[in-house]
Structure formats: structure tokens, C-alpha cells
Amino acid sequence: MRSLLDLIYRAAGGLAALFMIATLAMVLTGIVTRLLDIYVRGTDDYAGYCMAACGFLALAYTFKHGEHIRVTLLIDRFAGGTRRAVETVALVVGAVVAGALAWYSLRLVFNSYEFGDISQGVDATPLWIPQIGMAAGTVVLFVALLDDLLLTLAGRPVARLKSHSNEPARVE
Known part of the structure; x- marks a missing residue:
């Protein structure tokens, strides 16, 4: 399961990189x-769509x-069980927020498709297409937060992706 999750996180990162290149293009x-x-009609609009997909993925x-920038000013002041409890609460809050964002992002894509919404720009793109990147990114973030939350609840260290260099993976 760990290798599948890591593959999903890496795939999202790879897609983000491709969308960054597409933004530049x-x-x-x-x-x-x-x-x-x-x-050439729509280049500004498509650059915006690619940038949004890049950011969310x-x-x-x-x-x-x-x-990610994490506020550790409070968490670093604790040790042992108290630190684990504070981190667990932070992960629960993060997972709830990410879950809500994922849910509403998916609903937005579905509603845009159902209603036939198109962009107001000169490109007249069906909006559900560029919204897929946002929805996919929020769903994968939700899964990543649940991943860390379940590992924390099990008393195991959170899994970090190994970089492609010779440096070992960091564990918080």
C-alpha cells in the first residue's frame, strides 16, 4: 500500500511539473x-488553467x-504524548478542511459538467475540464493527510517521500 500511495503522490507531483511547463509554454x-x-486566442486563459492545476496537484x-510551511512554534514546545496529541489534532483539522475542499471541488466539476458551464474568456472552454486539476489535487492532498493521520494514530512515524538524491527520507 505504501508504494501505491507514494506512486500517487509522485504522479501528482509529476503532473504539477508538466502543468508548470505548460504554463510557461x-x-x-x-x-x-x-x-x-x-x-492566438486563449493563451492567457490556458496559462491560468495550467497554473491552477500546477498549484493544486x-x-x-x-x-x-x-x-509545506508548518507552524511548529507550538508543536515544538511539547514532547512525547502531548506532542503526538497536538500533531494528531492538527492532522484531523487539516484532513477535515482538505476533505471538505475535495468534496466541494468534485461537486464543482460535476455541476460545471452538468450545467454546461463555459469560460467567459475568448477560449470558451467547458469549465469542468480545467477544474479537474483542482479537484484531483485536493483529493490527493486529502489522501496524504489521512495517510499521515492514520500513521500518527498507529504510533508510527509519518512516511515522507524519498528524494531522488542520495539523501535519506526525512521523518517528522
Whole structure:
């Protein structure tokens, strides 16, 4: 199960990287075509869609690398069982928030599809398509938070993704 979860987190991170490159491609396309007096419709809109997908898909990957900004000012003051309890509460709150965000993101995609919503820009893209990146990213973040929560409740150290260098994986 650990290898499957890690594969999901890495896949989301890889997709985020691809969407980052796509954002760059859209921005550069817009700049170059404007300089050449060529009109390519929707480059600004598609750059925005790619940027949103990149940001949301990177959430779980970044979290599982331990790279999210975490407020440890309070948690670091505790040790042992108290620290574990405070971290558990933080993970529960995070999982509830991420779960709600995932639920409503999925509903947004479904409703946009059902109602046939299209973007207001010149691209007239069905909105459910770019919203998939946000929904997928929030679902994977929810899974990552549940992963850490279940490990913490079991008294096991949280699993961090190993970097591709020779450095060992960090454990909090």
C-alpha cells in the first residue's frame, strides 16, 4: 500500500511539473505571437488553467516531502504524548478542511459538467475540464493527510517521500 500511495503522490507531483511547463509554454506563446502580430486566442486563459492545476496537484507531493510551511512554534514546545496529541489534532483539522475542499471541488466539476458551464474568456472552454486539476489535487492532498493521520494514530512515524538524491527520507 505504501508504494501505491507514494506512486500517487509522485504522479501528482509529476503532473504539477508538466502543468508548470505548460504554463510557461502558454505565456511564451502569448508573448511571441503578440510580437509577431499573430493572435492566438486563449493563451492567457490556458496559462491560468495550467497554473491552477500546477498549484493544486503539487499540494500532496510537497506535503509528503515535508516541505509545506508548518507552524511548529507550538508543536515544538511539547514532547512525547502531548506532542503526538497536538500533531494528531492538527492532522484531523487539516484532513477535515482538505476533505471538505475535495468534496466541494468534485461537486464543482460535476455541476460545471452538468450545467454546461463555459469560460467567459475568448477560449470558451467547458469549465469542468480545467477544474479537474483542482479537484484531483485536493483529493490527493486529502489522501496524504489521512495517510499521515492514520500513521500518527498507529504510533508510527509519518512516511515522507524519498528524494531522488542520495539523501535519506526525512521523518517528522
